[in-house]
Amino acid sequence: MEGRFDRRIVRETGESIVIATLRAFIIKELRHILRDRQTLIILLLMPLVQVVLFGFALRSDVRDVRLVVVDPSPDYATLALRARLAAARRFQIIGIAPSMHTVEPLFRQGKADVVMAFEPDFAARLQSHGPAHVMLLVDASDPNTATTMQSYARAVIMAYEAEEGAHRGKAIQIVGETRMRFNPTLESVNLFVPGLIALVLTLVSALMTAISLSREKERGTLEILLVSPLRPWQIIVGKVLPYLGLAFANVVTALLAAWLIFHVPFRGSVVLLLFESVLYSMVSLSLGVVVASVTQSQRVAMLIALLATMLPSSLLSGMVFPIASMPRFLQIVSNVVPARWFIIIARGIMLKGVGLEYLWRETLVLSLMTIVLMTIAMKTFKPRVA
Amino acid sequence: MSDPAVVVRNISKKFETTVALDDISFDVSHGEIFGLVGPDGAGKTTLFRILTTLVLPDSGTATVLGLDVVKDLWAIRSRVGYMPGKFSLYGDLTVAENLSFFASVFRTTVKEGYNLIAPIYRQIEPFAERRADQLSGGMKQKLALSCALVHRPDILFLDEPTTGVDAVSRREFWDQLHTLRETGLTIVVSTPYMDEALRCDRVALIQGSRLLEIDPPEDIGRNYPLPLIAVTSSDRYQLLLALRESPHAHSVYPFGAELHFTDDRAGADPASVAAELEAWMKSHGFTDAAAHPIAAGIEDSFIDRMSTPARRAS
Amino acid sequence: MTEPPSKGAAIEVQDLTRRFGNFTAVDHISFDVAVGEVFGFLGANGAGKTTAIKMLIGLLAPTSGSAHVAGLDVATQTEQIRRRIGYMSQRFSLYEDLTVLENIALYGGIYGLSDEQISERSSSMLQTLGLTDQLVGKLPLGWKQKLAFSVALLHEPAVVFLDEPTGGVDPITRRQFWELIYSAAARGTTVFVTTHYMDEAEYCDRISIMVDGRIATLGTPRDLKAEWKVDSIDELFVRLARAS
Numbered sequence: 001m002e003g004r005f006d007r008r009i010v011r012e013t014g015e016s017i018v019i020a021t022l023r024a025f026i027i028k029e030l031r032h033i034l035r036d037r038q039t040l041i042i043l044l045l046m047p048l049v050q051v052v053l054f055g056f057a058l059r060s061d062v063r064d065v066r067l068v069v070v071d072p073s074p075d076y077a078t079l080a081l082r083a084r085l086a087a088a089r090r091f092q093i094i095g096i097a098p099s100m101h102t103v104e105p106l107f108r109q110g111k112a113d114v115v116m117a118f119e120p121d122f123a124a125r126l127q128s129h130g131p132a133h134v135m136l137l138v139d140a141s142d143p144n145t146a147t148t149m150q151s152y153a154r155a156v157i158m159a160y161e162a163e164e165g166a167h168r169g170k171a172i173q174i175v176g177e178t179r180m181r182f183n184p185t186l187e188s189v190n191l192f193v194p195g196l197i198a199l200v201l202t203l204v205s206a207l208m209t210a211i212s213l214s215r216e217k218e219r220g221t222l223e224i225l226l227v228s229p230l231r232p233w234q235i236i237v238g239k240v241l242p243y244l245g246l247a248f249a250n251v252v253t254a255l256l257a258a259w260l261i262f263h264v265p266f267r268g269s270v271v272l273l274l275f276e277s278v279l280y281s282m283v284s285l286s287l288g289v290v291v292a293s294v295t296q297s298q299r300v301a302m303l304i305a306l307l308a309t310m311l312p313s314s315l316l317s318g319m320v321f322p323i324a325s326m327p328r329f330l331q332i333v334s335n336v337v338p339a340r341w342f343i344i345i346a347r348g349i350m351l352k353g354v355g356l357e358y359l360w361r362e363t364l365v366l367s368l369m370t371i372v373l374m375t376i377a378m379k380t381f382k383p384r385v386a
Numbered sequence: 387m388s389d390p391a392v393v394v395r396n397i398s399k400k401f402e403t404t405v406a407l408d409d410i411s412f413d414v415s416h417g418e419i420f421g422l423v424g425p426d427g428a429g430k431t432t433l434f435r436i437l438t439t440l441v442l443p444d445s446g447t448a449t450v451l452g453l454d455v456v457k458d459l460w461a462i463r464s465r466v467g468y469m470p471g472k473f474s475l476y477g478d479l480t481v482a483e484n485l486s487f488f489a490s491v492f493r494t495t496v497k498e499g500y501n502l503i504a505p506i507y508r509q510i511e512p513f514a515e516r517r518a519d520q521l522s523g524g525m526k527q528k529l530a531l532s533c534a535l536v537h538r539p540d541i542l543f544l545d546e547p548t549t550g551v552d553a554v555s556r557r558e559f560w561d562q563l564h565t566l567r568e569t570g571l572t573i574v575v576s577t578p579y580m581d582e583a584l585r586c587d588r589v590a591l592i593q594g595s596r597l598l599e600i601d602p603p604e605d606i607g608r609n610y611p612l613p614l615i616a617v618t619s620s621d622r623y624q625l626l627l628a629l630r631e632s633p634h635a636h637s638v639y640p641f642g643a644e645l646h647f648t649d650d651r652a653g654a655d656p657a658s659v660a661a662e663l664e665a666w667m668k669s670h671g672f673t674d675a676a677a678h679p680i681a682a683g684i685e686d687s688f689i690d691r692m693s694t695p696a697r698r699a700s
Numbered sequence: 701m702t703e704p705p706s707k708g709a710a711i712e713v714q715d716l717t718r719r720f721g722n723f724t725a726v727d728h729i730s731f732d733v734a735v736g737e738v739f740g741f742l743g744a745n746g747a748g749k750t751t752a753i754k755m756l757i758g759l760l761a762p763t764s765g766s767a768h769v770a771g772l773d774v775a776t777q778t779e780q781i782r783r784r785i786g787y788m789s790q791r792f793s794l795y796e797d798l799t800v801l802e803n804i805a806l807y808g809g810i811y812g813l814s815d816e817q818i819s820e821r822s823s824s825m826l827q828t829l830g831l832t833d834q835l836v837g838k839l840p841l842g843w844k845q846k847l848a849f850s851v852a853l854l855h856e857p858a859v860v861f862l863d864e865p866t867g868g869v870d871p872i873t874r875r876q877f878w879e880l881i882y883s884a885a886a887r888g889t890t891v892f893v894t895t896h897y898m899d900e901a902e903y904c905d906r907i908s909i910m911v912d913g914r915i916a917t918l919g920t921p922r923d924l925k926a927e928w929k930v931d932s933i934d935e936l937f938v939r940l941a942r943a944s
Contacts, residue, residue: 017493024490028479035478220474224533227438228491229464383459385440425870426841522745549868552744552896553934554941578868581899581934593870623882639875640882642902643921685871692872 021230025238032212033242043208043246047200047254052261054192065149068095068103068112075123077132081160085116090152103137113139114149126164131173138178150178193258194346195319197251197277198339199310204247205281206309207302209288213239214301217292223385232381240285247281248274267353273346276359279366280342284309286373287338293380313339341365389452391416391541391572392437397446399432406432408595409446414574414588419567421586421603422576423684429595430576431471434545437574438468451540464492467539471546473530477519481510481529484518485536492537499536502569506562507532524555531562542566544575548582560585580685591688598691607682610690612636613649613656614682615663619675628670632663639689646686647677710735710859710890711756715765718751725751727913728765733906735858738881738891740901742933743910744941749894752910756892757785757861770858783811786852789863793848796837800826803836804851811855825850842873849880859890866900878903898934907933909940916940 106112115137125132138146165171216222258264295301317339341362348354392414399407407429414420435441439459448455453462548556583589583603591598619625629638636650649659656679667675711733718726726748733739743749754760758778767774770784808818866874908918930936
């Protein structure tokens, strides 16, 4: 039979056929993605919008800063500064104390935002040309507010410094020292961008693969694909690769937005960061395939994918709430959240400029997760329907 | 090639508590159009899925083209064409894109398969750039068939290919199946519509997970056990109710514009039964009623076999 | 009742026309359906069947011409029409995740039946059909269709529209279904059937076949077969549709 003969030829050139088939599959997936304009636009704009929203939402103007002044030996200089602080409408002096001792509890209970502590004999030190010291203690649990509060307080001090110097005809020197409490590194956008990338990648990768695979199930096209010579791995790879591309585009958009709009630093290797993003996407994509394999409808797949990825990625990853402050149980749970490891990696590369020599452990965790999930995906994605 | 194209032996399949297939056995010869005729839920789709290697049977064996449906999964998959119940196409891809995608999936090209699909595909080729979800039912059906044929399979499985398609397209579709059979292709097709059984070479009647009968369509009515009479009257519904109460009624069913009356006296002469019945009806006020004996059709046989489940497929 | 209507008309259509831009989907169709008649409305895909039905049930305004359903004008009295008609399609009628009684209660509520009417009609419906209350999704297709038809009659409509009512069921259930239709018709309900399946059409008292927006032929199945010298309505349909 003629047909049989052709097939033998096909087998001899098996390798190129496999690639050609995969190529056709990927082209078809890309067409699905490109033709669904609305979804595509949302997916492409999402990282941009999220970075911008998070970035701006966190930069708020600060009023009514609750200030406690520690003034162990009130003199004309400290009184003058206190008067200026009281006059500034942004500050509200809620207490004056003789020592740090009584102030600490107020601060810890969140009743005060800023503590301004003058050193003893402040005026005398100013007088004797030596620098006079003032310490600012700022609640940095909300990093953006903390920076703003700090600069307001410094502005008041600097204004006094300048005026008093002019008045006396010679410069005086006040040295301020700031201590940020609760979040010593401070830059909120910098901390958020890695988390956002994790979130966006999870969304695009897990959710979209789960939806597109379960859509084939619902339409019945999966049945034809299964009855074809396509192997399950080819179907999975064909589904996964286009979304990996889309996820990659999202990482680039998010990073560009962070860099151009908020000047987030890139201290480490961009190539390494992109590589880790791809790795992290693989974890999420595998999760999407697993979800699609075990569900029967698009709707259920979507809900499960959302629950399994979005919530843990935003809440248990350390993106919003520091892992150290979680209850012990959630800390343990957070270990299986891929976003947790990715955020450590991304923060490390972007903010600390460290490389694989410090991040190999997290990278290994993500690699293992990929392998495990991919294996489960291959196992749950049966070549049969029942 | 003398072995049958499909051999099914004692196949059973259960889904949780529902029995989908109960001890099904039949053969399909090479180059024949074999019809599985039965209502929705009879087990047709499950049987197709077993034969296309998508579902594993609980018990029994089946071979397609001499290959075992359980063990020779991949060998079977490159040689069958399958059209599932709904027209499974990608609605957001064009006609041409759908076809070339399925060609690639089956490791071939549209060009290689063109000769075989040409008679069907040519009719939708003018719409090659149209998206599949904008096609009419008949055109979707033609595209789905082209996609199932593009890799030149040795056997074609069509699960309810005519559902939702108008009468003109249905007729064309069956004509195309006959053209395809001329090329030596074996075709296994299912349908819930009894009238389509006439277009098959052999028919298996299936109901409630069991086969009722396997025969060429023209032979199916031949074993009808009782005299069958067609009755007409202007007051069909009242006559139907009245006939059920008549002395020798075995069963009375509406049948298009007529009623089909089955007499309970086996072996009685149909002509005299008809005359007797006509007299009975006239005496009961149905003055325009007429009766004449008829040969049983597929639906008559189906009804008879459904109501007497003890008899098994021969 | 295979004769053309003589008593009052349940549906009266006069030169009904609907255009979409330059395209005339329904082109001056006229016909009457008698009270208690089972009328088959046939046509190929794209012949204008769906457009015509949408006008009859008040979902689409006619471009010109007139139609009355249960004596009500489809152009102006759409609200009243919907209270006087029932609708059943093979696919979208009942909620599969509700039970039989819940479905009945829902439709009863939609049509403004009192609780007493609903409970009275539910129990008589369960009895007639021989059903017990259970999830509709668990019922075999044939039962679903019989139930859907009964639910469509719940508010005692003057006209009930059926879309491919018996597709895919076994021959016995199908005949039980047609008996339900005949019995409703015998009680004075007019039944308007659309279907792709011509053997289904043969069960109707009269049928019309639409081709390209017009009614190509209309009559009893028997008369039509004689007039066109064909063995089946299927053959007639194919001949008319192909001629276009």
